Amino acid sequence: MNNKRDYGAKLMDFSRDKLYQNLEPSQKAFIKTMGESYQLTFQELRQVTEMATDFNMWREPTIEDQWNNAALDQITPNGQSKKVILNGIRNHWWTLKANPTQYEPTAPKVKNVVRKMKNNLGENDVYGDCPVASDKTVCCNLKTIDAIQGCGLGCSYCSIQTFYEDGAIGIEENLTEKLDQIELDPNRNYHIGSGQSSDSLAMGNRNGVLDAQFDFARKHPNIILEFKTKTKNVDHFLKADVPPNVFVCWSLNPQVIIDHEEHFTASLGQRLHAARQLAD
Ligand code: SF4
Numbered sequence: 001m002n003n004k005r006d007y008g009a010k011l012m013d014f015s016r017d018k019l020y021q022n023l024e025p026s027q028k029a030f031i032k033t034m035g036e037s038y039q040l041t042f043q044e045l046r047q048v049t050e051m052a053t054d055f056n057m058w059r060e061p062t063i064e065d066q067w068n069n070a071a072l073d074q075i076t077p078n079g080q081s082k083k084v085i086l087n088g089i090r091n092h093w094w095t096l097k098a099n100p101t102q103y104e105p106t107a108p109k110v111k112n113v114v115r116k117m118k119n120n121l122g123e124n125d126v127y128g129d130c131p132v133a134s135d136k137t138v139c140c141n142l143k144t145i146d147a148i149q150g151c152g153l154g155c156s157y158c159s160i161q162t163f164y165e166d167g168a169i170g171i172e173e174n175l176t177e178k179l180d181q182i183e184l185d186p187n188r189n190y191h192i193g194s195g196q197s198s199d200s201l202a203m204g205n206r207n208g209v210l211d212a213q214f215d216f217a218r219k220h221p222n223i224i225l226e227f228k229t230k231t232k233n234v235d236h237f238l239k240a241d242v243p244p245n246v247f248v249c250w251s252l253n254p255q256v257i258i259d260h261e262e263h264f265t266a267s268l269g270q271r272l273h274a275a276r277q278l279a280d
Pocket residue numbers: 151152153154155158159160197198199230265
């Protein structure tokens with residue numbers, strides 16, 4: 001009885017996992033039932049959820065079909081059958097992962113999800129370290145400014161949409177005030193990126209976020225401020241007085257990748273044209 005209650009608490013805890021929450025209700029229910037039947041560990045629940053998500057994206061049979069197929073010869077749910085089933089699914093998943101992606105010209109179009117926009121008025125920090133920085137990494141000491149949190153574009157490989165609870169795009173309302181509070185050592189050089197939590201140019205100069213960052217760069221000539229984008233939204237840059245320590249970089253991919261993975265972004269030609277306009 002206690003075991004059952006403990007496992008229920010574990011499942012409850014796991015059900016807050018963002019990837020799990022994004023699955024279809026039937027797949028969530030299936031993973032939960034298998035979790036109970038086979039006493040899947042937290043790690044195993046997480047991996048089954050990741051594989052379920054990948055099978056969905058690759059338009060493969062669902063996790064339920066994969067599980068049932070791997071469980072064909074397994075009569076009783078126990079530790080041994082769990083091992084056989086998970087290994088069977090994992091091996092198939094690895095084989096699919098190792099195959100080069102075949103893009104079908106008739107693949108259905110991805111539907112745009114309309115995301116709400118909100119003004120960020122809170123006390124959240126906008127300045128910090130690159131999320132990868134740690135004692136265990138060889139770090140380039142990139143600093144970040146998060147003027148916008150969340151992104152309305154839809155790159156299939158991007159995890160930013162899962163970072164923010166309500167899926168809304170938050171735009172700082174008092175960015176100038178927050179940037180004014182940042183203390184920098186005038187004897188050091190800083191590399192600061194503004195595209196860690198969003199696409200830097202996707203929202204343009206809404207709430208004056210680009211102007212606030214230009215002012216910040218002007219005030220601190222010892223920084224280089226990097227904007228990263230997959231858009232063609234350079235209108236504000238073409239009109240504004242952009243300080244020389246600001247630069248924009250584009251992420252480039254072959255058009256076939258853009259078409260199938262970087263949904264709602266600018267085409268390769270549009271990105272190159274935008275870069276050319278700024279460079280000229
Ligand atoms: S443009 Fe950048 S932030 Fe937006 S979805 Fe693509 S990778 Fe993520």
